[in-house]
Amino acid sequence: MSYVPKTIGEVILEHINRTTFLPAMQREYVWDTDGIEKLFDSIMGNYPISSFLFWKVREEKKNLWTAYKFFSDFNKEAPHNEEANFAGINQDIYLVLDGQQRLTSLFIGLKGSYRYFYYSWKKTRLYLNLFKEPKRSDNPEELTYEFAFRENDQPSQKDSRPQYWYLVGDILNFSSASAARSDIRTKLSGTDSQLIENAVVLIEELHSRLFTEKLINYYEERSDDSDKVVEVFIRANTGGKRLEYSDILLSTATAKWRTLNARDEIHDFTDDVNDIGSGYNLGKDFVLKGALYLTDSLPIQYRVKNFTRPNLEKIENNWDSIKSNLRDTVRLISRFGFGDKNLISTLALLPIAFYLKKADKKNLVDSTQKDDVRNQLVIQKWLAIALLKNAFGGSSDTTLKNLQDVLNAQSDFSVFPYAAINEKLGIESGFTDAEINNLLTTAYGSRYSYLILSLLYPDRDWRDNIYHEDHIFPKSSFALKGLKAQGISEEQIVNYQRYFNTVINLQLLTANENLEKNATPFNEWLPTRDTNFRRRHSLPDMDCYGFDKFMDFVEKRRILIAEKLKQIAM
Incomplete structure (x- = not known):
């Protein structure tokens, strides 16, 4: 050199x-x-x-x-x-x-x-x-x-x-x-x-x-291999802000779009979708991959050589539809509380966007018609299960192409075809006992906890509501010093601390409910709730919900949640 x-x-x-x-x-x-x-x-x-x-x-x-x-x-x-x-x-x-x-x-x-x-x-x-x-x-x-x-x-x-x-x-x-x-x-x-x-x-x-x-x-890079230049550029800039592979593709797209400025369009649209709901961190890589995925007869491999003038002209001609379907997808998942933290794989959104394109029902996301609401809930449940099963964890272009083929083969788009998609992904629509036992140990605030809890509320009205993860028995009650002061045995302390921060002791409350409850002991707060509160939050029927009954609560609620997750199969 x-x-x-x-x-x-x-x-x-x-x-x-x-x-x-x-x-x-x-x-x-x-x-x-x-x-x-x-x-x-x-x-x-x-x-x-x-x-x-x-x-x-x-x-x-x-x-x-x-x-x-x-x-x-x-x-x-x-x-x-x-x-x-x-x-x-x-x-x-x-x-x-x-x-x-x-x-x-x-x-x-x-x-x-x-x-x-x-x-x-x-x-x-x-x-x-x-x-x-x-x-x-x-x-x-x-x-x-x-x-x-x-x-x-x-x-x-x-x-x-x-x-x-x-x-x-x-x-x-x-x-x-x-x-x-x-x-x-x-x-x-x-x-x-x-x-x-x-x-x-x-x-x-x-x-x-x-x-x-x-x-x-300065060192002169003289290669005509655009993909090599991308890699050289990214490696040279790893000391600062990580630059996305899409950035050099934007240069190609900007040069080849005829009427629109690709750089401005994609930057602005990325900012637009990231401002939906509580906010996301979707990158330009995701938007450009979506552009390839949602444009007919284009290769979806993310390589510079696929961004030819004819291909980019197809994307430009399809740009309004691409934006509409990606935006509606993010709006839909935002409505169900999928946020930046629990959206474990952004690629899982692309089959949903492709389905919205094929269904071609402009108001599906905002519709309150019974069949449309049921379909929205099907998509919500499918996404939560797919993310919990890490179905897109090692996702490749082949996986996405296979799901594209599945959707293209459908003749009926009245309902999201989760069964055919899951079969191609190689996952079941429900959970095994081993999977459930693993889910129940999931900690509060993790990337998976909200996904699990969301499945426990199949009849909930999610529209425009924000739900918080709440400790049923308040978190503050489980401080080691306080537990010892109450004379709780060492063995019980170990059990209390093993379970208090897991899904078993969590529920989803509205922001107002969570603020009102705060750190109030559960046995004092529960009587202030309506008669359906326990059923709505999958709470066991017990004579007493005092703090000393916490392990009884854990065992009973474990059974209730496990049963509910077994029945969740689509």
Whole structure:
């Protein structure tokens, strides 16, 4: 592996936004002004600024990819890059795979401005105080030089130190250090000679760092294999925010959609579905996989080579339907309390979305008709069981394709075909005794506890209600110190602590019920409930629900829940 050395000045003046751009897979610029100031301090202090990774795209292939320009004038109110136009660029181009934040910071510091809000909106540019003597501190966080983003070059009246604020970008006007040195001597004529010498030294250092020393070293990735470039990009960025495989596919899609901007559409739609209900963390990977899955006769393998122009045109033509079915799927599962934490496999949503597409009933999710409500509950139960059985845990494209084939083979879409889907998944529609025993040991707040509890309420009205997992016998009652203070035996303490935080001691209450109950002892709170409360929450019929009867409660409720889960078979 060999690196290409360049000076900062050469890259800024000759390459950025001329032959070097940002691929659509890059996230947006995130640095604040102090980060830029620290970068320039490191450069002046002769600290390394790490290496860079550029992807060389041959001229004849450059139009396959959408790219974006680097910011010069950055505005925190509108932090979106402008799309690059390759017209008139008759040569190979470079897309920056690693180093975007640093290169953008250099470009802003030398050629542009940074607009941000601090009590009011301020448009600032990078300056260097040429009168500050550079002294290294023992504190590595303290800067040696005084770079600062300012609205102008006027000295601060609140600071009595010597100040001469030099606009850093002006150094680009001089082809040699001697010319820059002569210019600053002229401007500072009549000033204290020691301050002038300090300014001259800093100007010479600044010019040398930008135009003489080759501080930018980048590796050229020249592969035409897009999938390899994806992997190179992801590996290069694992130290920061994990970037999704979809990001580079978005670059392809953006270049090939005819009327819509794929990047904006997919970003906006991903944000849209993630705001449904209590919120989700569905990524662009999920949305793009859904786009492939919900478009007829497309391969669902998630590879760049499948994002050809004809395939992407099919997705674009089908985009409204894709959004509608994915959105309705998320709305439906949100209604039943499936949240980001318990949605163990997002791929399990795709067969539901495909079914909604095939059923083609626009109001199925919002319908209150008896048959539609029954169908909604079938989907809820199927999803909970499939997730609890980890049916999509090792899901592959083959699994999803098989379920697609099952749904395509159906002639009747009045009811979600759970039996045919489960047969293809190789799972039963109910639970074995061994599975039930395992489910009953599930702890409060785990990824599975809500799924199990939701199956215990087949007749519940889930629409627009939020349900909380509640400890029937309050959690606070089981603190070790309190149990010992009550004189409970060591053996009983072990049993109490084994079961109090499991599904056996949990129920789903509305938010208001849970707030009202709080830590009230169960034997005091139960008499305040309606006559159907025990049946509704699968509670055993006991003469007394005192704390000392907890183990009796555990044994009786274990039997009730086990029976209910046995009967849950679809």
